[in-house]
Amino acid sequence: MALLRPFLLLAVALLASFRPSAAEIRVTEVRSDGRTIIPFDEFGFTHNGVLELNVSGITLSEDSANVDQLGFFLSTRDAWIHVVQQLQDHEITCPLESSLVKNVYSLDQLKNPNPNPSGLSIPRSSSFGTVFSQHDPGQYTLVFANCVRGLRISMTVRSAMYNRDARTGRPAYLSTGAAALPLIYFLLFLAYAALAAVWVAVLLRKRLAAFRIHYFMLAVVILKALNLLCEAEDKSYIERTGSAHGWDVLFYIFSFLKGISLFTLIVLIGTGWSFLKPYLQDRDKKVLMVVIPLQVVANIAQVAIDESSPYARDWVNWKKVFLLVDVVCCCAVLFPIVWSIKNLREAARTDGKAAVNLMKLTLFRQYYVVVICYIYFTRVVVYALVTITSYRYFWTSVVAGELATLAFYIFTGYKFKPEVHNPYFVIDDEEEEAAAEALKLDDEFEL
Structure with a gap:
C-alpha cells in the first residue's frame, strides 16, 4: 500500500x-x-x-x-x-x-x-x-x-x-460544457472582423497621421479574427465527427502568428516606437529577441499539450514549460513600458515641454496598468473560473477571457489611434504651468 x-x-x-x-x-x-x-x-x-x-x-x-x-x-x-x-x-x-x-x-x-x-x-x-x-x-x-x-x-x-x-x-463529441464554443468563437470572429473594418476606415480617413505601427495593429486584429474562425471550425468539426479534419493545423498556425504579433505589438507600443521615436534601442531589440523565441516555445508546448492525453510521459513537463514561458513573456513585455515611463519622467524635467511629456507619461502609465490587468485576468482569473465553475459552464471562462482580450484590443486602438492634430502637442501656457505643478506631485508616484 x-x-x-x-x-x-x-x-x-x-x-x-x-x-x-x-x-x-x-x-x-x-x-x-x-x-x-x-x-x-x-x-x-x-x-x-x-x-x-x-x-x-x-x-x-x-x-x-x-x-x-x-x-x-x-x-x-x-x-x-x-x-x-x-x-x-x-x-x-x-x-x-x-x-x-x-x-x-x-x-x-x-x-x-x-x-x-x-x-x-x-x-x-x-x-x-x-x-x-x-x-x-x-x-x-x-x-x-x-x-x-x-x-x-x-x-x-x-x-x-x-x-x-x-x-x-x-x-x-464536444464535452457538454464546450458544446457552445463553436458558436461563441464564430460570434467573436464577427466582432474582430467588425473591429478590423472600423480600424481600416480610421486608417483611410487619417492616413496622413498613421504610422507603421497602426498598420501592424491592423495585422494583429486580422490574425486574431482568423485564429477565432479556425478555432470555430475546428470545434465544429470535432463536435460532428470527433476529428478536426485539418482545421487544427490552421488553428495552430494562426494561433502562433497571433501570439507572436500580439506580444511584439505590446513591446513596440511600450518602447514608444513610432509614437515617441522612429527607432528601437538595443535593449528594446533584445526584449524582442527574447519574447519571439519564447512565443515559439510556448506554441510548441501548447500543441504538445493539446495533441496528447495526460497519459503521455512528457505531458506534465510540457504543461510546466508552457506556464513558465507564458509567465516569462508576460513579465518581459512590461519592461519596455517601464523604460518609456522612466524616460518620459526624466524628459519632462529637462526639455521644457513638461505638459507634452506629462500627457504622454499619463498615457503610458494607463497602458502599463491595463497590460497588467489584462495579463492578470487572462492568466489568473480565467483559470480560477475554470476551477470553480461547474463543468456545464466551462464556456463561461472562455467568454470571460475572450471578452477581456477584446477589451484590451479596443483600449489599445482607442488610446493610440492616429490623430491629425495630435493633442499632445496642442498645449497652451496655462496647461504648461499646470503640468509643471503636476510634475512636482509626480515624484511621489512609484511603479
Missing part, C-alpha cells in the same frame, strides 16, 4: 489539473507502463453519454499475472478523492473494487477458458471492444487501473466519448 500511495497522489494531481477538453476520438499507445493509475481523457457527459473503447495488442510483462485487478473505469474528481481515502483506510485494495467508480471493462473477461501449457492468464496480444452507456451526468475521466505490483502492460487504446442528441440521436 505504501508503494501505491505516490502513484495515487500523482493521479489526484493529474485529475485536478485537467481542463474540460474537446475529447475528440483519440488513439494512445501504451508501452511497457508500470504505473498504478493511467489517466486518459476527460469528458462531460449528459444523460445520454456513450464511451466507445477499443483496446488492442494487450501484452503483460508477467504471463501468469492476476488480471482480475486490471481494468478501465470512469471516475469524477470528487469520487476519486473518496476512492483514495478508501485505499488509505484499507477498505479496498484496488480502485476497481470501489462502488464509487464506474467499471467499464475488466481484463479478467479476456481469460482463456482453456489455458495452454505456458500458463498465460490471457491470450498474448489480446484485444477487445466495448460500448459503455453513461446515464449519470458529470465530468468523468477515463482511467486504467493496474493493481498488480511490478506488472508492466503494453496496449493500444482508442477511446471515443460523446453525448447523443436527445432528438436526432446523433453523437456530439
Whole structure:
C-alpha cells in the first residue's frame, strides 16, 4: 500500500489539473507502463453519454499475472478523492473494487477458458471492444487501473466519448460544457472582423497621421479574427465527427502568428516606437529577441499539450514549460513600458515641454496598468473560473477571457489611434504651468 500511495497522489494531481477538453476520438499507445493509475481523457457527459473503447495488442510483462485487478473505469474528481481515502483506510485494495467508480471493462473477461501449457492468464496480444452507456451526468475521466505490483502492460487504446442528441440521436463529441464554443468563437470572429473594418476606415480617413505601427495593429486584429474562425471550425468539426479534419493545423498556425504579433505589438507600443521615436534601442531589440523565441516555445508546448492525453510521459513537463514561458513573456513585455515611463519622467524635467511629456507619461502609465490587468485576468482569473465553475459552464471562462482580450484590443486602438492634430502637442501656457505643478506631485508616484 505504501508503494501505491505516490502513484495515487500523482493521479489526484493529474485529475485536478485537467481542463474540460474537446475529447475528440483519440488513439494512445501504451508501452511497457508500470504505473498504478493511467489517466486518459476527460469528458462531460449528459444523460445520454456513450464511451466507445477499443483496446488492442494487450501484452503483460508477467504471463501468469492476476488480471482480475486490471481494468478501465470512469471516475469524477470528487469520487476519486473518496476512492483514495478508501485505499488509505484499507477498505479496498484496488480502485476497481470501489462502488464509487464506474467499471467499464475488466481484463479478467479476456481469460482463456482453456489455458495452454505456458500458463498465460490471457491470450498474448489480446484485444477487445466495448460500448459503455453513461446515464449519470458529470465530468468523468477515463482511467486504467493496474493493481498488480511490478506488472508492466503494453496496449493500444482508442477511446471515443460523446453525448447523443436527445432528438436526432446523433453523437456530439464536444464535452457538454464546450458544446457552445463553436458558436461563441464564430460570434467573436464577427466582432474582430467588425473591429478590423472600423480600424481600416480610421486608417483611410487619417492616413496622413498613421504610422507603421497602426498598420501592424491592423495585422494583429486580422490574425486574431482568423485564429477565432479556425478555432470555430475546428470545434465544429470535432463536435460532428470527433476529428478536426485539418482545421487544427490552421488553428495552430494562426494561433502562433497571433501570439507572436500580439506580444511584439505590446513591446513596440511600450518602447514608444513610432509614437515617441522612429527607432528601437538595443535593449528594446533584445526584449524582442527574447519574447519571439519564447512565443515559439510556448506554441510548441501548447500543441504538445493539446495533441496528447495526460497519459503521455512528457505531458506534465510540457504543461510546466508552457506556464513558465507564458509567465516569462508576460513579465518581459512590461519592461519596455517601464523604460518609456522612466524616460518620459526624466524628459519632462529637462526639455521644457513638461505638459507634452506629462500627457504622454499619463498615457503610458494607463497602458502599463491595463497590460497588467489584462495579463492578470487572462492568466489568473480565467483559470480560477475554470476551477470553480461547474463543468456545464466551462464556456463561461472562455467568454470571460475572450471578452477581456477584446477589451484590451479596443483600449489599445482607442488610446493610440492616429490623430491629425495630435493633442499632445496642442498645449497652451496655462496647461504648461499646470503640468509643471503636476510634475512636482509626480515624484511621489512609484511603479
